Amino acid sequence: MxxxxxxxxxxxxxxxxxxxxxxxxxxxxxxxxxxxxxxxxxxxxxxxxxxxxxxxxxxxxxxxAFGTKSTPLFNITVNAAETTEKKFTPIGNLDVSGATYSPDRANGQLCLQEEFAAVIRVDGDGITDVAFGGEGYTLLARKEDDVQSGNGTYYLNIGITANSADSALPEAVRQAVRDCYDYINTKLGEPLLQPGFNAGTFDWSTSAKLIYDTLFSNLKITVNVSFDNGQTAVKTLVFTCDSVDSNGTVSISAKLQ
Amino acid sequence: MIYRIAMHNLSNPSDAEDIVQEVSLALLTKCPDDKDDIAVKHWLIRVTINKCKSFHRQFWQRKRESIDDYLHLEAPHQRGVMDEVLELPKKERNIIYLYYYERYSIRDIAEILHINANTVSSHLQRARKKLKSILTEGGTYHD
Incomplete structure (x- = not known):
């Protein structure tokens, strides 16, 4: 304190x-x-x-001490790929909705907020409600479909944030955020945050992967399911960035924790 | 913690006590059971703030009592401190509490409250300007 x-x-x-x-x-x-x-x-x-x-x-x-009854079963698919506890399952490319950079030029810092969409489907008998929780993200919007059958398909817009002023992030990640921003500024002919930045020697794939590795390591989406027999159950989704190609396309995987 | 957050939002000890009871029962009946202690604490903070927000919408909200009568603060000058804090918008009060008293980072606060980190920074900066005298005396900003 x-x-x-x-x-x-x-x-x-x-x-x-x-x-x-x-x-x-x-x-x-x-x-x-x-x-x-x-x-x-x-x-x-x-x-x-x-x-x-x-x-x-x-x-x-x-x-x-309440957990003596058998746990109801349900499955989770993310972007149409079924997730398991055994290993990470590739779930396709990150569907980025948009990215916002908020610079503090006086201090050479900036905040990156990136939004992406994930389609999460929950299947099981007798489901009455599904709620999302967890950490490392902000749930920006959610659209439900097909919930009448007791199963649900949820279209989630998720926000993740990297702030180069946040000392909890490794300095390499914070530097990668600033470099990615200035790479874009160079392409657009906009003023740089870092006067000495050289876009010619910058490797976008490596820096972006560093950022996504950190953001996804903190990302946990808990799926809380309620059933018509009064029971509830919960599973947690975790994610990893598999790769970022030279075009900036991000491949990700998910599994149940 | 729950009581302190409720007092920041409602400034009425009786209402804050009601919030404590409601949050206690919510913890028992609604908190997902896969959370570790840190996640439970974050969940408690969010639930407490949300319950304070909905409390104001209840038409039978009881008459407010003077904060001087009930806070039992240790020293008279502390009442002046709370008066200044309670003049802030509620969002700024909660962020000030989480940042200076609970020592959460801007990023953690953004995750707990489910808002943008930039928004947290903006609220914090505004609140700091208004509370400069009570936030800097005897201490320093931690970033």
């Missing part, structure tokens, strides 16, 4: 103990209806100090 007047003030905001106790009682009562679960005993000081941590510890223990 950065120490300043704001964070010191926030640090002094605490949920009343009665609120914490009521929340824990709700969790206990809910779990008793399903199954008797031995909860970890928590000291009063720990309860008052960090409400979110307490609820996470208690509730996640409870949720994991």
């Amino acid at each position: 950065i120490n300043n007047r704001y964070t010191e003030t926030v640090e002094s905001i605490h949920a009343p103990e009665s609120t914490v106790k009521a929340a824990l009682d709700s969790i206990h009562n809910h779990e008793k209806k399903e199954k008797t679960i031995r909860m970890v005993s928590l000291r009063k000081a720990a309860i008052a100090a960090a409400l979110a941590a307490v609820i996470t510890l208690g509730a996640v223990l409870g949720i994991n």
Whole structure:
């Protein structure tokens, strides 16, 4: 935590103990209806100090203990290729909807936001709802089709972001973002972000692959499925960039994690 | 964390307590069970903010009490700090909280809130200008 007047003030905001106790009682009562679960005993000081941590510890223990029934089955295909847990399955070329570069020329930084479309089909008996979650992306739009039969085809527009000011990204990736931008600027005759950039020696395929490798390593799409018997199940899709050719065409694969 | 986020959005302790209860039950009944602790925390942040947004649309929202009566802040000057924060638009308040108190990066905040990283940067810059005196005293920006 950065120490300043704001964070010191926030640090002094605490949920009343009665609120914490009521929340824990709700969790206990809910779990008793399903199954008797031995909860970890928590000291009063720990309860008052960090409400979110307490609820996470208690509730996640409870949720994991519910998994004794057989898990409903469903399949996921991405861009018409069925995904498995065994290995990555090629799912074709990245269907890029658009890319936006937002430069901060004063600091030589920029943010790259790229949007692509993925067609995800979920097949299984008795499906009533499908929800998408996960991390490493923003779900920009979704169009559903064919959900009346209990299966669903979802056309997702997904946004992934690389920000060259983000110190969490390796410097090589951040540099690749700046170089790709200036390569495009050179072609368009636009001002460069980096005055010394030389498009003649630039290898687009290598730099683009570096960016996509990083973005896809962080990309996890969870597919949460609800069934008409009240059960739910979830699978997680992960992706990898297979190659980027000299035209910038990106080949990708997916598998279930 | 849930209570602090709710207080940033609703500024009413009673409403914030209601949000805590709602989020607790949502965690139990709706949180996907394949998430690790970090992902659960991100999920909690999003759900808390969304519940605060829908809370305002409920026509039976109770009368607001004065923040001075209930916050039980440790020092009187801290009430002035929260007054300044509560003058910000809600989006900026949440981003300020996640950035300075929870120490998330701009990229992480964008992923948690499902918004563009550039949007996060813009909101953060605007909020920083307005809160300069309470954000820089005794500390520094971390990027």
